[in-house]
Amino acid sequence: MPEKHPSRRYSAELESRFRDAEGIFVLSHPSEAFQKDFPESIQDMLDRMTEHPDNVPESSWRFVSPKSLLDNFQHSMRCLFSDCFSLLNPEHNCEYFVSLLTNISTRVLLPGSTMRISVNTPRNMQLVTSHLLKGTSLKSTIIGVVPDTRDPDRDTDDLSPLHSIGTAGLAVQVVGSNWPKPHYTLLITGLCRFRISGLLKERPFPLAEVEQLDKLEQYTPSFSQEETGADGELGELSQKFYQAALQLVDMLDMSVPVVAKLRRLLDSLPRETLPDVVASMIRTSNREKLQVLDAVGLEERFRRALPLLTRQIEGLKLLQKSRKPRCFPCARVLERKVQAANMPEAALRVCLKELKRLKKMPQSMPDYALTINYLDLMVELPWDRHSKDHLDIGAARVLLDNDHYAMDKLKRRLLEYLAVRQLKTSLKGPILCFVGPPGVGKTSVGRSIAKTLGREFHRISLGGVCDQSDIRGHRRTYVGSMPGRIINGLKTVGVNNPVFLLDEVDKLGKSLQGDPASALLEVLDPEQNHSFTDHYLNVAFDLSQVLFIATANSTASIPPALLDRMEVLHVSGYTQEEKLEIAQRHLIPHQLEQHGLTAKHIEIPQDTTLDVISRYTREAGVRSLERKIGALCRAVAVKVAEGQKVTQQEGSAQEQRDMAAPPEMPVVIDRVALKDILGAPPYEMEMSECITLPGVALGLAWTPLGGEVMYVEASRMEGEGQLTLTGQLGDVMKESAHLAISWLRANAKIYQLTNLVGGPDPLDSTDIHLHFPAGAVTKDGPSAGVTIVTCLASLFSGRLVRSDVAMTGEITLRGLVLPVGGIKDKILAAHRAGVKRVILPKRNQKDLEDVPANVRSELELVTVGDLEDVLNAAFHGGFARAAKGQDRPQVTSKL
C-alpha cells in the first residue's frame, strides 16, 4: 500500500483530533499580521455612527486595531499582492483553484478586505479539512471565494450556474468547534479577482480553472494624481474617488488611532485598490458589493463604487447636522460662564482643559454628561461671591435677646466673638461648638448668629455620617461620584462667607469608607482651610471666610483632635421658670402662628403652661414642651374651623341646631381642658413620694440628654455574703458599689448596722442585691457612690431615707466625697423632680454659681466632705453614730 502523502496524514490526524475536541481550536497563518480588524473596525464604526449615533462608547472602538498591524498594513498589502500574483503565475503551475462557495446573503469578499466565513456545508467542510489544515498549522493555500448567487430555495445539489467572478483569498485563521455541530470559521483576506473559465469537478469540493483578472502591473504605487500616470476619464474618476475618501475620513474623529492610520493609508495605497478597499468598509449591501466585484474594468469599478461612497458621506453629514444644535451651544454657554465665574487661576485652567475635551467629545460618550455636570458645578461655585457683613453689636444684642430667652453665658460669649469680628474683619477662627442636651436652642442660636451678621445660613447634619466622601466628595473616576457636603452647601448658598452649622458632630461614625471626623479636621482648621480640596473638584477652594459653628450633645464622643480645634460652649437645660418664659415669649406665639390661630382664638394661662412643664414633660430642653403646646393649638384649631363652618353654612335652622354650638372665643385652656386634650399627666406623682421602704435612695445622674434623677434599690436575703449588681452597670459603677459595701462593713459597728439576724457584720449569712432601675439603659461613672452608700445604710439600719433628698458624689475607701461633673444639669433635674434637698461634694461648691438663683433659693443645697455628712443629711434627724467605745473592734472584710 502506497505511503500516504504527509499533508494528508496531518490532516487525517487533525480531523480525528477535531472529532475528539471538546472545545474550540484556532489555527492561524503566520501572516496573520495583516489580517482583519482594519476594514472591519472602520465599518463597525460607521455602522454604529449611523445606526445608534447616541450609543457609541468611545472605548469600544478606539483601540480595536493593534498598532503593529496597521503599521505593516501597506507593506503587507504589497507582499500579499506580489505573493498572490506569483502564485497565480501559470509558471508556478497554480492555475487551478479550489473554490469556497459563500452565501451572498452573508457577505461578499472584495480584494484588499478581510472577512469571516462560516463553514458548515459538506463541500466547504471537505475543502477546509483537505486543503487548509496541515497538522497544527495552516497550509498557505490560495482559495477562490465565489459568491453563491443561486436561488436558495432550489434544492438541487447542482453547482451550475456558478457565479463567474470570485476573489482569490488566503485563509489566515481557522477556528473550529464541534459544538453544537462540527463547523469552522475562516478568516480570509481577499487578494485579487479571478474569472472561472471552466469548472473541473464539483465534488468533494469545487475545483475550477481560472483566469486572474487584477494584474499587479496595472497597479501604480504612487502618491499623487500626476504620478499615477492615469489620465483621461479614469484619472479624473480616481482623483474624485480619492478626494471623496479623504472627505469621509475627515468626518471621522481623528483622535481615534485607527482613523489616523486610515488617513495615512489612503495616500500610500495604489489608487486602483481604493474602490475595493473603501467599498468593503462603508455601509453597502451585499448586492452592491457584488456589483463592485463584478466590475472587472477599473473605470467601471470606480464608477460603481463612487455613488456608494458619496451616499455614506451624505448620511454622515445629515447626522452631524442633526447633532450640532444639541452639542455645541451648550459648550459655548459653559465657556462664557467659566470666563465670568472669576475663579482662581488653577481652577480656570482645569475648566478650560475640560471645556476643550468636551468640545471634541461625541455627545453619546458617558464622559460627556459627567464633564458637563462638573463644569456646571465649577461655574456655580461662589469663587468670589460673598454677602456683605452688616454687624452692629447693639443690634446683635437686641436680636439675640429677642430670639432667645435666658442662655446668658452663651450670648455673652457670642457678643464677644462678634465684637472682635467687627474690629478685625479677617478674623481666623475660633470655631465655636455648642454642647448641651437636645432642644435647648443650639441650632436656633446658630441661625440667629447668621441673622445678626446678615449672612446666609446652611445646616449640615452630620449625625450618622460614616463615609469620609460625605465631607470630601468622591473622585470623579467613580460612577455616581459627587462633591461632598461642604462644597454642595457652598453651591446651595451661593456665597463664600455663609454660616455653616455642623449639627451633631458627636454623632459622626466610622466605617470601612474612612473616618469623616478626620476629613473635618482640615475643614475646621483655620490655618489650612483656605485651600480645602474636595476630591470631586480636585482644585482648592478657600473656606477661610466660612463661619463654622458645631453643635453636639456631649463632648465624650468627639475625637480629641477635632475637639481641640473648637471652643466648647456648654448650654445646659432650663429651669421651670425659664421654660415658662420661653413658652410665653416664643413657643406659644410660634405655635399659634404655625396653626393659623391668634390670641382671639386661644388663651393658655400661665398656670396651664406650668402644668404642661411640670406634669406633662420632664426634659432639659423645650422641644417636647413645644410639641405639647402644638397639640393644644391643634385641638383649638378644630373647634375654630368647625365654628367657622357653622356660621358660613346655609341651611335649615334645624340643621344648625343639630350641630354643636361653637365654643366661645377665645378658648381658655384650663386644667380640665388640658387633661381632655393631652390625657392624664404622665409625671403626676412627685418622685420624692416614692420612697416608702428602707433600701431606696435617690441619686442624680448626667446623660447627654441632660441631668436625671435615678433611684438606687437594695435588698438583702439569706446567703453567703454575695453582692449582685443589675441595671447594665459599667466597671466604674461596679467598683463604686464594692467601695460602698467595704466602707459600710468597716464602719458597721459605728453606725450600728446589722445583718439579717442582727449580727454585727452586714454581710454575714446575707446576700445583697443592688439594682439601678431603667435596666435597659447602660450606666457608668463614679458619681453614684454616695447614693449607694446611703441606700445600703438605709437597708442595713432599717431606716427610711428622706423622700425629698437627692445626691451625687464620688466616694473613696476612707469615706471622703470627691467632686463630680454636670452639677448644674443635675441640680436642674432635681428641681424638676420636686426634690427639696440636694447633697453635693464640697469641692463642687464653685459650680453652684452657674445654677440660676431662683433654683438655688428653692433648693437646700448641702455640700459634704465625707460620708458621715452624707448620711446625716440623707436621714431624718441625722444618722447617729454609736456612743464612744462601741466603735471597736472593726469587722474584718470578707470581700
Ligand SMILES: Nc1ncnc2c1ncn2[C@@H]1O[C@H](COP(=O)(O)OP(=O)(O)OP(=O)(O)O)[C@@H](O)[C@H]1O
Ligand atoms: N432660649 C430659647 N429661647 C427661645 N426658643 C428656644 C430657646 N431654646 C430653645 N428654643 C426653641 O426650641 C426649639 C428646639 O431648639 P433647637 O432645635 O435649636 O435645639 P437643639 O439644642 O439644637 O437640639 P438638638 O441637640 O436636638 O439639635 C426651637 O424651636 C427653638 O426655637
